[in-house]
Amino acid sequence: MSTASRVLVLNSGSSSVKYQLLEMAGPSPTTTLDGGAARRIDTDGSRTASGIVERIGESDGVADHAAALRQVAEELAARGLGLDSPQLAAVGHRVVHGGTRFTEPTLITDEVVAEIEKLVPLAPLHNPANITGIKVARALRPDLPQVAVFDTAFHSTMPEAAARYAVDVATADRYGIRRYGFHGTSHAYVSRAAAALVGKEPAEANVIVLHLGNGASASAVRGGVCVDTSMGLTPLEGLVMGTRSGDLDPAVVFHLARVAGMATEDIDGLLNKRSGLLGLCGDNDMREIGRRMAEGDEAAQLAFDVYVHRLRKYVGAYCAVLGRVDVIAFTAGVGENSAAVREAALRGLEPLGIEIDAVRNAVRGSAARLVSPPAGRVAVAVVPTDEEMEIARQAYSLVRTSSHSVREG
Ligand SMILES: Nc1ncnc2c1ncn2[C@@H]1O[C@H](COP(=O)(O)OP(=O)(O)O)[C@@H](O)[C@H]1O
Ligand SMILES: CC(=O)OP(=O)(O)O
Ligand SMILES: [Mg+2]
Incomplete structure (x- = not known):
């Protein structure tokens, strides 16, 4: 039985990289071992959003997402929690746009990265940062399962009446023009927690x-x-x-x-x-x-x-x-x-x-x-949201299921 039971979550936003390292096994369902954010990433020299995050371990401005991600990897390594750790079961990545293709957490392959790249025009502030996160993490640990969790997934159940724009159907279908919705991981988590609260x-x-x-x-x-x-x-x-x-x-x-x-x-x-x-x-x-x-x-x-x-x-x-x-x-x-x-x-x-x-x-x-x-x-x-915890839960569950099916298959 493998002892790998930790998930590193990377939430690369339009101007920040948030990360959390979570322990998924043990007496409580999840424990955060480490977390933080690199913020105020100056992507194109224009004014970037201020006051992005208030979490532990914040850093000051960094040049770009790749630099931010390398900084995250170095900080984790300095605390003995690096990407080379055998306790790591997976990296979970927030990916903002999944189009119509991705409606479930997905194990990342070259082909999946190529598909996410095709969706860049639909989320130009977000998908490029998500792809950078995926590439940096895969380069550091090519053997580790990496899972994409999509912002759009939770909204894929919307009825056609809500998802359709009232434009020519042939044009809309040819160019993928419909309402996808975002922040789905947060909406899913918060709607469940709000129900529980009442x-x-x-x-x-x-x-x-x-x-x-x-x-x-x-x-x-x-x-x-x-x-x-x-x-x-x-x-x-x-x-x-x-x-x-x-x-x-x-x-x-x-x-x-x-x-x-x-x-x-x-x-x-x-x-x-x-x-x-x-x-x-x-x-x-x-x-x-x-x-x-x-x-x-x-x-x-x-x-x-x-x-x-x-x-x-x-x-x-x-x-x-x-x-x-x-x-x-x-x-x-x-x-x-x-x-x-x-x-x-x-x-x-x-x-x-x-x-x-x-x-x-x-x-x-x-x-x-x-x-x-x-x-x-x-x-x-x-209801405080916890996108990172929800991404970790989904990524861990997918990795466990697929390793079982590989063993049994
Ligand atoms: N105490 C506060 N009062 C009012 N607004 C706040 C407070 N703390 C944070 N915010 C707002 O929250 C915004 C950031 O929200 P956050 O969910 O962290 O953003 P994102 O994940 O989209 O980067 C800030 O821009 C700020 O306007
Ligand atoms: C989809 C989206 O708007 O994400 P964020 O709030 O992280 O910019
Ligand atoms: Mg956010």
């Missing part, structure tokens, strides 16, 4: 998950199955984000091309990197926006108002999609930490049975907790 099995709970990090997305989960989500073909659609616009009239793109004479790449950069909170007020960090609002800064106030207005619209829409809502769960950097965003987003929704308890909402902490009044019709919760 004493229900996932199969009996209807949950709205609001994942509000740098990227932000909402999902409607019925009985453990995703039925709608706010991100679409790419992680640009939906909510207002740190640097991304979210929903807008697609004609804005034609207008900028025809009237402002902007090239496609410039418009892409504008909407993905220089819009959202950053475009509205010059800051993409909700903490800084809060400080500026307290000083009466009007641009910061407008950015906040646009952000929460969009959020409230999606909550209303997903109440309509689900019919009955048991829990609304806030998660990720902003969702877990900003009582002001939670309060403002749900304000005025009492007629829908949605209420926040000011005292509970003000409590800070790292545990999943309710912020609605005890008698509230719809529970409102803060």
Whole structure:
């Protein structure tokens, strides 16, 4: 029996690399042995998002994702937890876009890497970083199973009515134009944890998950199955984000091309990197926006108002999609930490049975907790996400299953 029971998870984001080393066996289901992040990766010399992570072992700026990953490998090796460790069972990689091909955790081969590469145009901020992570880890340990866990996977159950754009079917099918959805690992984990928090099995709970990090997305989960989500073909659609616009009239793109004479790449950069909170007020960090609002800064106030207005619209829409809502769960950097965003987003929704308890909402902490009044019709919760743990769980389970089937086959 192999003693390898650790999984290294690499979450290479658009401007950060987060990692966690988890022990998957033993008395408790998982234990984090080490974790951290390299952040503020300056990918193209343009302004990068600030305030990316608040985890243990943060580093200052690094040049690119490959350098960040080598730094992670060196730090682990310095603590005797390097990639050469025989206790390592697998590396789990977050991969943002899996297209229609990848709807399950997948053992990485050259062919799988080539397929993920083909999806780069659909997630230009994310898939290249994910591929770099895969290549660096495979070069360091070619013999070790590496597993890709896709952001899109959880959303692959969306009904056609939610996944289709109302565009010519032949064109859409030829170019893979449909709504894929992202942050699925987080939506899956948080929707299950939110159901547990109100004493229900996932199969009996209807949950709205609001994942509000740098990227932000909402999902409607019925009985453990995703039925709608706010991100679409790419992680640009939906909510207002740190640097991304979210929903807008697609004609804005034609207008900028025809009237402002902007090239496609410039418009892409504008909407993905220089819009959202950053475009509205010059800051993409909700903490800084809060400080500026307290000083009466009007641009910061407008950015906040646009952000929460969009959020409230999606909550209303997903109440309509689900019919009955048991829990609304806030998660990720902003969702877990900003009582002001939670309060403002749900304000005025009492007629829908949605209420926040000011005292509970003000409590800070790292545990999943309710912020609605005890008698509230719809529970409102803060549920810290743990994408790394969920990726480790899925990667470990795949590696165990495939090693069993190899032995038995
Ligand atoms: N105490 C806080 N109050 C308000 N916002 C916060 C707080 N802590 C973190 N955030 C927000 O969380 C964002 C990052 O969220 P996170 O989930 O870590 O992002 P990502 O994983 O997408 O890089 C920051 O940009 C910041 O705006
Ligand atoms: C898909 C996505 O937006 O991811 P992130 O929030 O890590 O940028
Ligand atoms: Mg994130």
